[in-house]
Amino acid sequence: MSEWLESAISRGHQIDDWLAPKRTQAIDLLSTTPWPTRKTEAWRYTSLRAVQNSKAHEIETKTNLLPEHITNLSAIELVFVNGKLDKQQLPDVLPKGLSISLGSDLNKEQQSQALANFSDIKPKRHLFGLVNDALAQDVVIVNVEDGFNIKQPLRISSLLSLGAESHTRVQVTLGKESHLAVIEDVQAEGDSLCTAFVEYQVSAKAHLEHYRFALQTGSNVAVGGCHFNLLDHSSMHSTIVAFGSDLSRLDTDIIHSGEFVDAKLNAIYLLDGNELFDLHATVEHAMPNGTTEENVRCIVAGRSKAVFNGRIHIHRDAQKTLAELNNRNLLMTNTAEINTKPELEIYADDVRCAHGATSAQVDKQALYYLQTRGIDRAKASVMLNFGFINELIDLMPNTVLSEWIRPIIRNRFSAMEVK
Amino acid sequence: MSNTKSLLTIKDLYAGIEEKQIIKGFNLDIKPGEVHAIMGPNGAGKSTMGYVLSGRDGYEVESGSVTFNGQNLLEMEIEERANAGLFLAFQYPVEIPGVSNLEFLKASVDAVRAANGEEAISSSELLKQAKAACKQVDLPLAFLKRGVNEGFSGGEKKRNELMQMLLLKPKLCILDETDSGLDIDALQLVAKGVNSQRSEDRSFIIVTHYQRLLDYIKPDFVHVLADGKIVKSGDASLALELESQGYAWLENGNVEAKIEG
Numbered sequence A: 001m002s003e004w005l006e007s008a009i010s011r012g013h014q015i016d017d018w019l020a021p022k023r024t025q026a027i028d029l030l031s032t033t034p035w036p037t038r039k040t041e042a043w044r045y046t047s048l049r050a051v052q053n054s055k056a057h058e059i060e061t062k063t064n065l066l067p068e069h070i071t072n073l074s075a076i077e078l079v080f081v082n083g084k085l086d087k088q089q090l091p092d093v094l095p096k097g098l099s100i101s102l103g104s105d106l107n108k109e110q111q112s113q114a115l116a117n118f119s120d121i122k123p124k125r126h127l128f129g130l131v132n133d134a135l136a137q138d139v140v141i142v143n144v145e146d147g148f149n150i151k152q153p154l155r156i157s158s159l160l161s162l163g164a165e166s167h168t169r170v171q172v173t174l175g176k177e178s179h180l181a182v183i184e185d186v187q188a189e190g191d192s193l194c195t196a197f198v199e200y201q202v203s204a205k206a207h208l209e210h211y212r213f214a215l216q217t218g219s220n221v222a223v224g225g226c227h228f229n230l231l232d233h234s235s236m237h238s239t240i241v242a243f244g245s246d247l248s249r250l251d252t253d254i255i256h257s258g259e260f261v262d263a264k265l266n267a268i269y270l271l272d273g274n275e276l277f278d279l280h281a282t283v284e285h286a287m288p289n290g291t292t293e294e295n296v297r298c299i300v301a302g303r304s305k306a307v308f309n310g311r312i313h314i315h316r317d318a319q320k321t322l323a324e325l326n327n328r329n330l331l332m333t334n335t336a337e338i339n340t341k342p343e344l345e346i347y348a349d350d351v352r353c354a355h356g357a358t359s360a361q362v363d364k365q366a367l368y369y370l371q372t373r374g375i376d377r378a379k380a381s382v383m384l385n386f387g388f389i390n391e392l393i394d395l396m397p398n399t400v401l402s403e404w405i406r407p408i409i410r411n412r413f414s415a416m417e418v419k
Numbered sequence B: 001m002s003n004t005k006s007l008l009t010i011k012d013l014y015a016g017i018e019e020k021q022i023i024k025g026f027n028l029d030i031k032p033g034e035v036h037a038i039m040g041p042n043g044a045g046k047s048t049m050g051y052v053l054s055g056r057d058g059y060e061v062e063s064g065s066v067t068f069n070g071q072n073l074l075e076m077e078i079e080e081r082a083n084a085g086l087f088l089a090f091q092y093p094v095e096i097p098g099v100s101n102l103e104f105l106k107a108s109v110d111a112v113r114a115a116n117g118e119e120a121i122s123s124s125e126l127l128k129q130a131k132a133a134c135k136q137v138d139l140p141l142a143f144l145k146r147g148v149n150e151g152f153s154g155g156e157k158k159r160n161e162l163m164q165m166l167l168l169k170p171k172l173c174i175l176d177e178t179d180s181g182l183d184i185d186a187l188q189l190v191a192k193g194v195n196s197q198r199s200e201d202r203s204f205i206i207v208t209h210y211q212r213l214l215d216y217i218k219p220d221f222v223h224v225l226a227d228g229k230i231v232k233s234g235d236a237s238l239a240l241e242l243e244s245q246g247y248a249w250l251e252n253g254n255v256e257a258k259i260e261g
């Protein structure tokens, strides 16, 4: 076992709060889990050296950090500063039907309910998910009552000052026929380490619109997860935008626990320098008549490294499943690396399932068309390559967010082009 | 007229794709300001001619010459041809998801301006011009934000081609069946678009199957293209003749004899 994990375990032992039973469970599992090596399938292409060497530590003193402003976005801001919920940044009045509370502030009865739900969706196999169970500083519970459509998006930001370590946890429940949009992002000043996990319970006929912006770069180490449990006739639309850092890893689990669930996941990676981003996306079709559409597109330059593992598991009872996984990658330099692995496991017979992983080739016809309009070949290829990512930005349901992120991505892409 | 310099001169052109000869001895001379209509049966090589002139990959010229505005067109890159003032409105415009129409128009207008030693257009000026062009071809403004031709209907794609023509102000516009798939109103719109652009220093090649369009756009010449070459040329009345007779007279191979006789 690594020193880092040993220290995490001993720190976990010292926390005595309402979550103690869950922390103990996690610690027990962690104690018997070997530290991943290159032979560990889930970490095959992603080294944990950055975690082992991290000097980041929990910072107790209160720091004032504000989330980066998103032009034209009016969101309910849920801000963690170095792992602690900054209550002052929460609005005084929340929209009707929405509640946000700190786990430790709940009454006994509410806590026992929260305890029962805690880590119920996130699978136990995620090592850092267990670390988060054991070390979560503040656990925030978000609830949308049945039938409420919350128009304002909820933005969950995790802010870290230089050298900080944080473990944030949010449990989101969407009641029946409700609607909520959630934006998750991490902003860090350097040499930081965070685990940020969110579990989503999406009740019958509810709709979740979800975004995760993993734009932290450099020496900011981040390992996190988004885990979705979807009940009958519910739906979700998720967009992940990631730059890389010394280590940036995200695990998502989309679980079709009810029938007629519709799930969409679009992920964009844009990596440069020595950056790494690793997405492990698992979809469990446990029930019939579900649909999943997954689009993952990576552009990698420099000596960066993209890892994508897309697993779709169609259980025996999940008849009439429609699942599609599409992964397209673009290597800008041959020193960059893309490791991609689609895994389809199908145990039902009446399903339609497709996957494709391709290196994006510039579409010759499109190139010709642009050239006939006077645009030179080099510029036309750039436009098409950017278009390849932009297509997924166009699919973001919230246009305020797409208009905000588009120029950010464009700038990063232009910088990649120059080299 | 006769001493005016030609804008486009095609001499004895033989060209094709993948060893298949499609253009077989094509001759055409276009002076500035002229409108030429090209008609002819399916598969005659009309679109191929446009591809060859635009420089599309895979289209090989075996022999012959093409001079455009005094330059050897066949030696130029695709984009150089465009920047020199050649514009091809496609029979089947390409969809490019992810690249917005407006972004595309800006890149295109800027490329042509750069070739003429002009500065890039400001975004606000481009938007102004693009809005005016949209209005002229009756394309809702929302189409500027969409991906290039992405999910456009057949007719909308054609309007989008015309809009580009309006913005780029080329010297030679080749319209490949821009009238196909258009409703009657749209047909008049295409005609208006073309007529508004007619000028002493702009020429047109209009490929069409329908005499109808030529009621609105009076061509100076009408040519019949069959099996890779022009088999008959005349004035606007030839289109009317074709409308009533069809192309049956082309059959049996002995084309020249039939026309003369």
Ligand SMILES: Nc1ncnc2c1ncn2[C@@H]1O[C@H](COP(=O)(O)OP(=O)(O)OP(=O)(O)O)[C@@H](O)[C@H]1O
Pocket: B017, B018, B020, B022, B040, B041, B042, B043, B044, B045, B046, B047, B048, B049, B091
């Ligand atoms: N890639 C190709 N390989 C082989 N033959 C081709 C290819 N592209 C076109 N052709 C052939 O070349 C001939 C000319 O085609 P072209 O598209 O130029 O005809 P057209 O006159 O534009 O017809 P239409 O009126 O139907 O548009 C046709 O017989 C066509 O099948």
Ligand SMILES: [Mg+2]
Pocket: B046, B047, B048, B091, B176, B177
């Ligand atoms: Mg054609």
